[in-house]
Amino acid sequence: MTTTPRWRALTQHHLFWPVAVLVFLLLINVPFTPDFFSIKMTDGHLYGSLVSIVLFGSPLILVAVGMTLVIATGGIDLSVGAVVAITGALTCSYISDQADQSALSAVLLAMGIGLVAAVVCGLWNGFLVARMGIQPIIATLIIMVAGRGVAQLITDGQIITINSEPYKLIGGGYWLTLPFSIFVVAAVVAVTVALTRRTALGLLVESVGGNAEASRLVGIRSRRIKIMVYVFCALCAGIAGLMISSNTSAADGNNAGLWIELDAILAVVIGGTSLLGGRFSIGGTVVGALVIQTLTTTIYTIGVPTQTNLVFKAAVVIVVCLLQSPKFRAKVFGAKFGSGSGAKGGGKPSATPADTAPTTAAAPKMEVS
Amino acid sequence: MAEPLPVLEMTGIVKEFPGVRALSGVDFRLFPGEIHALMGENGAGKSTLIKVLTGVYSLDGGTVTLDGKAVRIGSPLQAQQAGISTVYQEVNLCPNLSVAENIFIGREPTRAGRIQWKRMRKEAAELVDRLGLDIDVTAPLSSYPLAVQQLVAIVRSVGTGDSDGAGAGTKVLVLDEPTSSLDRDEVLELFRLMRQLRDEGVAILFVSHFLDQIYEICDRMTVLRNGALVGEHLVSELDQVGLIHLMIGKAMDQLEELHEHQLHADVGEALLHADGLGRTGGIAPFDLEIKKGEVVGLAGLLGSGRTELARLLFGADQPDSGKVTIGGKQVSMSAPNDAISAGVAFCSENRKTEGLVPDLTVRENIILALQAARGWTRPIPAAQRDELVAKYIKALDIRPANPEARVGQLSGGNQQKVLLARWLITQPKLLILDEPTRGIDVGAKAEIQKLVVSLSEEGMSVLYIAAELEEVLRLSHTIGVLRDRKLVAQIANGPEITPTRILETIASGEHQ
Incomplete structure (x- = not known):
């Protein structure tokens, strides 16, 4: 196979492999569902598999985007699933107490209460990690376990169902022919990108995650930054909680957002952000979350028996992770894809000229054959 | 010095990284029983050459012969098996294990799948003793200062090869900046060990930024600049000013200024x-x-x-x-x-x-x-x-x-x-x-x-x-x-x- 420099540059882009996997997964569906890519307009709403994937993947994208920043600081947040449950429980129980469940002001207040609770959870996580110096995995385990109990307390152990038109909009409604959730996700992603790349927050987060001690000595207030990302992550989880409870018009303290933290971590890793912290990619995470959601959809469309679908999922995840590893690519595809700083999921690029004549480092290398 | 056959000969070594030619046709040879300095500024290609030699990088051109036979070194393990051992600036050992365990880690003497602890300790003690070091092999490595840990790393690397005849396996020992964090006495102890190994016929490749040390311990040196060979000289025939001149080319007046x-x-x-x-x-x-x-x-x-x-x-x-x-x-x-x-x-x-x-x-x-x-x-x-x-x-x-x-x-x-x-x-x-x-x-x-x-x-x-x-x-x-x-x-x-x-x-x- 001949390769051109442009092709080479493309394969080394950090989003290449996640996007390739996503496209591949989408294509797999076509033989089973020939109209997989078609989108129909019914009753002024757009319907189709692609729309569904984004719609059902919305909560995961939200949680994973928040998780990306936490992971970039070298941390991890296991509590997001519980925060989803708490937010949903508080909001729904407040709405269910109202005489008029569709009153807009009451719904907005309920959502506010839910999100404040999420922020409090984030502050608690950030306090434990940044101030008390507890390892993130332990610190966030507390709310992961206890949070479900809190959600149960709020709902009295019941599943609270509500009937609120305005609240239904967030997770189940349509706007401008598209599910409203998609707009919420787009807004959150846009805000996150602006917050991290338009300000210096992204750089400081990557610095703290890349080398914590150097960041301290350079004067970065890393505690403040860590608290911020945990709060932001919890806030994203809170919005996802609103979305999930809105979609079902119910708050289930036990099952809402169950195991979403693991899918979110997976999405971040598939997106090319290293669990060691440092460089992060919001775009990669969004693609990663879509990969996971597409996988779930694919499992249903190609008819994998439900009892084996976790195995199927695991197999795909392994393949994705292997493709992300520069070492693996070098072994299987040869040096064409192996070297360079394409994906970071698998660690450092295998060939880094640490002590080489650096005069021409920026010049692209031409392929001989 | 009479010129016996070189134990190691690298000819026309080329190593490329995307956009960078790190080594362009470098020749390098190493004789048994000599301490050979690899000199050059940062970025001259010293580390790259060492990494090619020790199998960390694969080479893009050139040949390597060991004892007259062409070899391909594909991994650090293959390098070790071929008799090329490396000790880096940072000690890559397990501080929580004993000295003996560290020396034998990965090649413990076993019988029926079980480690023979007694034999391991005895052999470790003999090896340490033979090299003239005063180290208790049962103590945890962390109980010794960094300098001693480095010596242990050297003992480990010369012991590599076969667990019976210690030292027989290593033909080439690469020491990459071993002295940068040692004080004077510790350096002297290291040099004593290096001389002993040299006299036993080991070829030692020594990299250091301290010119005085080079002149104290080395027999011969190879100078690199910008990924190319500048020359190979006997240490006794090239003074420090001449060496610096070779290493940096024309920036001499800067120093004098x-x-x-x-x-x-x-x-x-x-x-x-x-x-x-x-x-x-x-x-x-x-x-x-x-x-x-x-x-x-x-x-x-x-x-x-x-x-x-x-x-x-x-x-x-x-x-x-x-x-x-x-x-x-x-x-x-x-x-x-x-x-x-x-x-x-x-x-x-x-x-x-x-x-x-x-x-x-x-x-x-x-x-x-x-x-x-x-x-x-x-x-x-x-x-x-x-x-x-x-x-x-x-x-x-x-x-x-x-x-x-x-x-x-x-x-x-x-x-x-x-x-x-x-x-x-x-x-x-x-x-x-x-x-x-x-x-x-x-x-x-x-x-x-x-x-x-x-x-x-x-x-x-x-x-x-x-x-x-x-x-x-x-x-x-x-x-x-x-x-x-x-x-x-x-x-x-x-x-x-x-x-x-x-x-x-x-x-x-x-x-x-």
């Missing part, structure tokens, strides 16, 4: 006062004054408290006594932020762990301190940022001059310059440099020293820490002498102050 440099006299008013500043377990309370435009050098042995003193002045460690006044205002020093906003900058001696963020680009590393001071809400405008970065890359001659390059891929000297640039763009009043020239090549060393001189001429105060006394003497107006974690003397520099005088002060603990 610095030697003749006179310290400027117009030192201003007091900038910083430390009164009884101290920290238990770090450094005893000390008083220190640094004037505007003054270079204060700190002299003392490794571990005498030089770094600890500097860290207190930066708030990197919190003092438990005393106070600091900068520009007339008392500064709390509870965190680096306090010092930074008072105009203090600090380049740590540990570039990798306390300085750079290796995953970030040169540009990002350079603006980090300024950005941290501005806070996250006020990013430096892109145009201004790029201009600043370009200016300092040019002024400090950072190579490659590519702001997008990942800083982890730069050579040591260029990384040091990135750190300097990071602090210089914050325009500090006091710049603390802890071993800024450690592990970097002669050319970059001279540039950094020149920079210190010109910064102080412009009115910046500098606290300068270096292991080499000559370096401190050459640059400093005042020399603080440390001993046993105490600032024992502060000496005004002058023609009568010599390294010997400083050494006497360190030895006696007082200034005569």
Whole structure:
């Protein structure tokens, strides 16, 4: 196979492999569902598999985007699933107490209460990690376990169902022919990108995650930054909680957002952000979350028996992770894809000229054959 | 020296990285029973050649023959099996295991799948004994200082090959910067061991930045420059000036210029006062004054408290006594932020762990301190940022001059310059440099020293820490002498102050 420099540059882009996997997964569906890519307009709403994937993947994208920043600081947040449950429980129980469940002001207040609770959870996580110096995995385990109990307390152990038109909009409604959730996700992603790349927050987060001690000595207030990302992550989880409870018009303290933290971590890793912290990619995470959601959809469309679908999922995840590893690519595809700083999921690029004549480092290398 | 057959011969070695030709047709040979120095500036290709030899990198061209037979070294394990062992600057052993376990890790003598502990300890003790070392092989490795751990690493590597005839397996021993953190006695012990191994017929490849050590221990040297072979010489036939000339090409006059440099006299008013500043377990309370435009050098042995003193002045460690006044205002020093906003900058001696963020680009590393001071809400405008970065890359001659390059891929000297640039763009009043020239090549060393001189001429105060006394003497107006974690003397520099005088002060603990 001949390769051109442009092709080479493309394969080394950090989003290449996640996007390739996503496209591949989408294509797999076509033989089973020939109209997989078609989108129909019914009753002024757009319907189709692609729309569904984004719609059902919305909560995961939200949680994973928040998780990306936490992971970039070298941390991890296991509590997001519980925060989803708490937010949903508080909001729904407040709405269910109202005489008029569709009153807009009451719904907005309920959502506010839910999100404040999420922020409090984030502050608690950030306090434990940044101030008390507890390892993130332990610190966030507390709310992961206890949070479900809190959600149960709020709902009295019941599943609270509500009937609120305005609240239904967030997770189940349509706007401008598209599910409203998609707009919420787009807004959150846009805000996150602006917050991290338009300000210096992204750089400081990557610095703290890349080398914590150097960041301290350079004067970065890393505690403040860590608290911020945990709060932001919890806030994203809170919005996802609103979305999930809105979609079902119910708050289930036990099952809402169950195991979403693991899918979110997976999405971040598939997106090319290293669990060691440092460089992060919001775009990669969004693609990663879509990969996971597409996988779930694919499992249903190609008819994998439900009892084996976790195995199927695991197999795909392994393949994705292997493709992300520069070492693996070098072994299987040869040096064409192996070297360079394409994906970071698998660690450092295998060939880094640490002590080489650096005069021409920026010049692209031409392929001989 | 008669010329027997070389044990190792590398011919026309080529190694390429994307966009960089790190080695272009380098020849290298190594004879049994010699200590051979590999010389060159940072970035000349020394490390790359070693990594090709030890199987870390695969080669893109050329041949390697070992004992006259062509070999392909595909991995570090294959290199070891072929009889090429490597000991790196950082000790890659398990501190929590015993010395014997470390020596035999991965090739423990076993019977029926079970480790023969007794035999392992006995063989380890014999090996250590034969090499003339006084080490208890049952003690945990961590109970020994770094220098001894390094010796253990060497013992381990010469023991590699077969577990019966220790030492018989290793033909080539590569020592990459083994002495950079050792003191004089420890270096002598290492050299003794190296000579013994040499006399036993092992070919030793030695890399060090200390020229004196090269001339003390090596028989022959190979000089590289910009990834190409410059020459192979007997050490006895090439003097230090000639060697430096070969290594850096034409930058010789730079060094000489610095030697003749006179310290400027117009030192201003007091900038910083430390009164009884101290920290238990770090450094005893000390008083220190640094004037505007003054270079204060700190002299003392490794571990005498030089770094600890500097860290207190930066708030990197919190003092438990005393106070600091900068520009007339008392500064709390509870965190680096306090010092930074008072105009203090600090380049740590540990570039990798306390300085750079290796995953970030040169540009990002350079603006980090300024950005941290501005806070996250006020990013430096892109145009201004790029201009600043370009200016300092040019002024400090950072190579490659590519702001997008990942800083982890730069050579040591260029990384040091990135750190300097990071602090210089914050325009500090006091710049603390802890071993800024450690592990970097002669050319970059001279540039950094020149920079210190010109910064102080412009009115910046500098606290300068270096292991080499000559370096401190050459640059400093005042020399603080440390001993046993105490600032024992502060000496005004002058023609009568010599390294010997400083050494006497360190030895006696007082200034005569």
